[in-house]
Amino acid sequence: MGRMKKKPDTGHCSKLLERMSKYLDGELKGDCCGELERHLEECPECRSTLDGMRSLARLCRECRDQELRQSPEFEAQLMRMLFRE
Numbered sequence: 675m676g677r678m679k680k681k682p683d684t685g686h687c688s689k690l691l692e693r694m695s696k697y698l699d700g701e702l703k704g705d706c707c708g709e710l711e712r713h714l715e716e717c718p719e720c721r722s723t724l725d726g727m728r729s730l731a732r733l734c735r736e737c738r739d740q741e742l743r744q745s746p747e748f749e750a751q752l753m754r755m756l757f758r759e
């Protein structure tokens with residue numbers, strides 16, 4: 675976090691970031707999907723972002739079922755996930 679590292683294509687990354695949530699929802703189709711997947715193969719940063727989003731989405735689904743929202747444990751887990759210590 676906070677490291678200024680040279681990335682392959684930063685503009686591309688932020689553009690694809692918007693697509694990732696759709697990708698996770700299975701709403702991304704055809705060319706967009708393929709482009710994202712190709713980019714994920716060569717961009718570890720986007721892969722880890724997608725990974726985080728995927729865990730987060732799973733966590734949200736689980737807490738909808740289990741009412742974990744109010745639990746401090748859930749919050750701690752969320753923070754760990756977002757700020758990867």
Ligand SMILES: [Zn+2]
Binds near residue numbers: 686719
């Ligand atoms: Zn990327």
